[in-house]
Amino acid sequence: MKNIIxxxxxxxxxxxxxxxxxxxxxxxxxxxxxLLRKEVSENGPYAQQLEEKMSQGLLVDDELILKIxxxxxxxxxxxxxxxxxxxxxxxxxxxxxxxxxxxxDYVIYLDVSKExxxxxxxxxxxCPKCGSSFNTLIEESRPKKDNVCDTCGSxxxxxxxxxxxxxxxxxxTYIKETEPILDYYKGKNNLYSISSTDKEEVFDTIKSxxxx
Ligand code: ADP
Numbered sequence: 242m243k244n245i246i247x248x249x250x251x252x253x254x255x256x257x258x259x260x261x262x263x264x265x266x267x268x269x270x271x272x273x274x275x276l277l278r279k280e281v282s283e284n285g286p287y288a289q290q291l292e293e294k295m296s297q298g299l300l301v302d303d304e305l306i307l308k309i310x311x312x313x314x315x316x317x318x319x320x321x322x323x324x325x326x327x328x329x330x331x332x333x334x335x336x337x338x339x340x341x342x343x344x345x346d347y348v349i350y351l352d353v354s355k356e357x358x359x360x361x362x363x364x365x366x367x368c369p370k371c372g373s374s375f376n377t378l379i380e381e382s383r384p385k386k387d388n389v390c391d392t393c394g395s396x397x398x399x400x401x402x403x404x405x406x407x408x409x410x411x412x413x414t415y416i417k418e419t420e421p422i423l424d425y426y427k428g429k430n431n432l433y434s435i436s437s438t439d440k441e442e443v444f445d446t447i448k449s450x451x452x453x
Contacts, residue, residue, distance in 0.1 A: 242267060244343060244346050245262075245323070245325065245345075245346065245347045245451075248423065249353065250416075252358040252365070253353040256326055256374065260372055263324070267322075268322045268323065270324050271319075271324065273310070274326075290305070295402055296402060296407070303334055306328065306330075306334060307334075310338075332422055334422075348429075350433065351435055352435065357438055359408060360379065361379070362403050364378030365403050367397065367399075368392065368393060368395050368398075370395040371393045373392045
């Protein structure tokens with residue numbers, strides 16, 4: 242399988258699409274946000290530094306991200322093909338990724354309006370065990386039983402940074418820091434843009450881009 246970068250504003254469904262791809266194909270989903278939240282919940286050496294930035298909707302320092310990504314991308318399972326969800330998130334990280342000499346076959350951009358993102362983030366609840374995501378504000382995405390994961394039965398949780406206030410900050414950070422990397426990849430000719438909000442339609446488009 243190939244190596245893919247997913248780029249999208251917060252709440253656009255990067256994690257959902259990555260999970261759908263991994264369920265169907267033998268690939269590795271690398272969610273930087275999940276790696277960072279794990280470090281925080283396990284109270285690792287960088288927990289405090291991470292929590293401070295994440296709770297404000299700001300990017301974590303490139304140096305620390307680079308350390309984490311260098312380690313993760315050199316683990317053996319990445320040879321199957323990986324989906325990067327949340328890295329790179331600024332031009333400097335894109336350059337650092339190039340320097341790691343990992344081949345990137347597709348850069349896929351999910352283009353979703355700010356209004357849609359806001360509703361998705363504010364109503365989002367996530368299963369900490371299997372990663373499934375639900376939305377209490379969107380009829381068709383509600384869990385069948387209040388607060389319980391449809392997939393594995395675990396108690397659902399709300400991410401600390403999924404408040405309206407932090408969403409606005411995360412969105413600003415995305416526009417200022419992350420969106421400019423689209424131009425960086427445009428120059429390399431491997432950028433694909435998808436603007437649907439229907440998750441099955443997005444998934445079908447991704448599959449056709451990948452030719453699978
Ligand atoms: P979302 O894409 O929905 O904002 P993520 O789970 O990808 O959520 O990221 C959550 C937070 O983790 C970000 O707001 C940021 O603070 C931090 N983070 C994630 N990826 C990176 C990165 N590549 N560089 C710096 N900070 C990051």
